Amino acid sequence: MAESPESGAACTECGGAGYVVDQLVGSSARAHRCACQVTCTRCGGSGYVMVATGKGLVAQGCSCRHLDQRIATFNAAGIPAAVAKASFDSFRPWSQSQSKAKTACESFAHQVRSDRASRGVLLHGKPGCGKTHLLAAALRWLALEKGISCRYVEFMLLLSDIRAGFGSNRGHMEILGPLASVPVLAIDELGKERGTEWERSMLDELISRRYNAGLTTVFATNYPRDPAPVPVPTGGKFHTASKEFQRDAELMSLEERVGQRIYSRLNEMCDFVIVDGPDYRKDAEPGRGSFWR
Ligand SMILES: [Zn+2]
Ligand SMILES: [Zn+2]
Known part of the structure; x- marks a missing residue:
C-alpha cells in the first residue's frame, strides 16, 4: 500500500x-x-x-x-497515547547507539512472521532515549504493514491490573492469558517493579508460557545489562553497596532486578540492544521540534 x-x-x-x-x-x-x-x-x-x-x-x-x-x-495493540504516532520514520536518532537500535528494531519488525518463532529484541538504556518509541514503532509496523496481532504492556501497570482483578474475583490468567498467547508482545519498563516473589512469579509465568509456545517477545528496560560501578562513599556515611541504595539510585543491573532465572530466559529469547544518547525529555533543543511527532 x-x-x-x-x-x-x-x-x-x-x-x-x-x-x-x-x-x-x-x-x-x-x-x-x-x-x-x-x-x-x-x-x-x-x-x-x-x-x-x-x-x-x-x-x-x-x-x-x-x-x-x-x-x-x-x-487492539494497546499502544500508549503518548507514542500513538511513533513510527520508524518519525524516530530521529541523535546518537550512533540510537541509529543502531533503530536498525535493529526495523530488521526485527521486517523479519517477524506469524507462523514461526522470531528472536526478539531487548532494548536497554537510560530513560528518555526512545526505547518506548521504538517498541511502538515495531508494533505499528507489525499491525499495520503485516497484519500481525501484537500487544504492548507496561509491566507495572499489568501487575496493577492483575491485583485489581483479584478484588473482582478474576484470576491472574484472565489478564495474563491473552498476553501469553498473542503472537508478538512488547513488555515495557521491565524491572521497574519492586521485585517481590509474587511479581517475579507473574513475570516468570508470562515469559515461560510465551517461550514454551515459541512466541516472539520484545522488551525495554531502564536497567543496564551490567551493574553500574558503585560510587565510592565519601566519609563512609552512605551504604552505597546496599541493595536499598542501589535500587533507589537505579544502579542495579537487569539481572539483579528480575532474577537469574528470568534473565537467562531473556538472553535465550532476545538480542540485547543498547539505546543511549541525550535525554529527549530533558535535552530537547529549542526549535528542533518535538521528538514525539
Ligand atoms: Zn473494497
Ligand atoms: Zn489517504
Missing part, C-alpha cells in the same frame, strides 16, 4: 498508506481509514465483490478488508 494505485500520486493525508493514526489523549493509539480509502473502487465500500464461479456469482471479501483488519489489529 505504498502508493495510491488509482491516481499514481500518494494521498497527502496518509501518504498512500490508507490509514491515519489519531493523536488522542487518555486512550491507547487508534487508527482509522483515510478519507482516500473510504469508498473502495472495487466494492463501493460494501466489503464484498461478486465473483463469477462455476456455480454462478459468489460474494467474496474485497481485498480492501485487509486494511480494516490491520487497523483493528493496531487498535
Whole structure:
C-alpha cells in the first residue's frame, strides 16, 4: 500500500498508506481509514465483490478488508497515547547507539512472521532515549504493514491490573492469558517493579508460557545489562553497596532486578540492544521540534 494505485500520486493525508493514526489523549493509539480509502473502487465500500464461479456469482471479501483488519489489529495493540504516532520514520536518532537500535528494531519488525518463532529484541538504556518509541514503532509496523496481532504492556501497570482483578474475583490468567498467547508482545519498563516473589512469579509465568509456545517477545528496560560501578562513599556515611541504595539510585543491573532465572530466559529469547544518547525529555533543543511527532 505504498502508493495510491488509482491516481499514481500518494494521498497527502496518509501518504498512500490508507490509514491515519489519531493523536488522542487518555486512550491507547487508534487508527482509522483515510478519507482516500473510504469508498473502495472495487466494492463501493460494501466489503464484498461478486465473483463469477462455476456455480454462478459468489460474494467474496474485497481485498480492501485487509486494511480494516490491520487497523483493528493496531487498535487492539494497546499502544500508549503518548507514542500513538511513533513510527520508524518519525524516530530521529541523535546518537550512533540510537541509529543502531533503530536498525535493529526495523530488521526485527521486517523479519517477524506469524507462523514461526522470531528472536526478539531487548532494548536497554537510560530513560528518555526512545526505547518506548521504538517498541511502538515495531508494533505499528507489525499491525499495520503485516497484519500481525501484537500487544504492548507496561509491566507495572499489568501487575496493577492483575491485583485489581483479584478484588473482582478474576484470576491472574484472565489478564495474563491473552498476553501469553498473542503472537508478538512488547513488555515495557521491565524491572521497574519492586521485585517481590509474587511479581517475579507473574513475570516468570508470562515469559515461560510465551517461550514454551515459541512466541516472539520484545522488551525495554531502564536497567543496564551490567551493574553500574558503585560510587565510592565519601566519609563512609552512605551504604552505597546496599541493595536499598542501589535500587533507589537505579544502579542495579537487569539481572539483579528480575532474577537469574528470568534473565537467562531473556538472553535465550532476545538480542540485547543498547539505546543511549541525550535525554529527549530533558535535552530537547529549542526549535528542533518535538521528538514525539
Ligand atoms: Zn489517504
Ligand atoms: Zn473494497
